[in-house]
Amino acid sequence: MFLKTIGTIQLNSSGNEWGGCNKYSNYSLQLAKRSCMYGQSKLHLLHALSSHSPGLYPLSPVSQNTDDCKNNTSVESALILIRHGESLWNEKNLFTGCVNVPLSKKGVEEAVEAGKRISNIPVDMIYTSSLIRAQMTAMLAMTEHRHKKVPIIQHNGSDRAKEYWSQVSSEETKRQSIPVITAWELNERMYGELQGLNKQETAERYGEEKVHEWRRSYDIPPPNGESLEMCSQRAVAYFREHVEPQLQSGKHVMVASHANSLRSIIMYLEKLTPHEVTALELPTGTPLLYIYKGGEFIRRGRLVGSKEAGVYAYTKSLALYREKLDELFQ
């Protein structure tokens, strides 16, 4: 039912005007253009694109007044959600959960392909789970981004690691970087005693219905594992506490995560019921784009589609961003 809903979404390219931080960005671009006219290098234009969101790196504190931020309809930011590409255990049809399995060759190709689809969408910050398949996906996708910023995984082992090991001493290098935050809260649901078992064999042993219940019901956990509801309690809480404030401050964010952690986040974004979420399936390596504005998340484009244009309907501001990339990197 959910997929059907997605399929009927009306694509609208004449959408929302970008404001807030993006006005800042447009202003920077105008300044940069003027600098170019006066014979200075294209580097200025690059600076302007880099400062799309001011105070990007190190992470700037966002407003404490969440209600003000939420209601601020002049701020509009992009949120990309992406499930990792196929992993070596997806390939073997094994329950994976929190086991830290890398991408398969096909998964690597899916991540690169996903990167092409989002290559014209601004990305200021990346959040991934602590699992390598999500991190590989994000890193590989960013190799295709036209802006060519460098994603830098932030150390998070200790306060010293956070503050000292991740230091970068050049402002220009910082501007050309994208901070990547890893969080265990975005990990795949813990599949308990099913981890490492073959999905088909498990269905034959316990019955299709039981296994489907473990895999897709909202509140029934697999043996000694997490239900979607339990997974959602940590993943959605993390999203609300860490990702949403960045969007509210005008930053464009990509979240690379997993089938079930993302199902729970999408359930929250789209206000799905526990019944509706049971029908939500996310293919590997397929990015989804949302626009955040005035406390609302608006999905742009469809869940499936082989071409960038088929996946995303650009807002005016996204189109402007793309135009500037064209100018820079033709």
Ligand SMILES: O=C(O)[C@@H](CO)OP(=O)(O)O
């Ligand atoms: O094995 C897993 O970790 C997940 C995602 O691949 O499987 P399922 O589709 O059963 O939620």
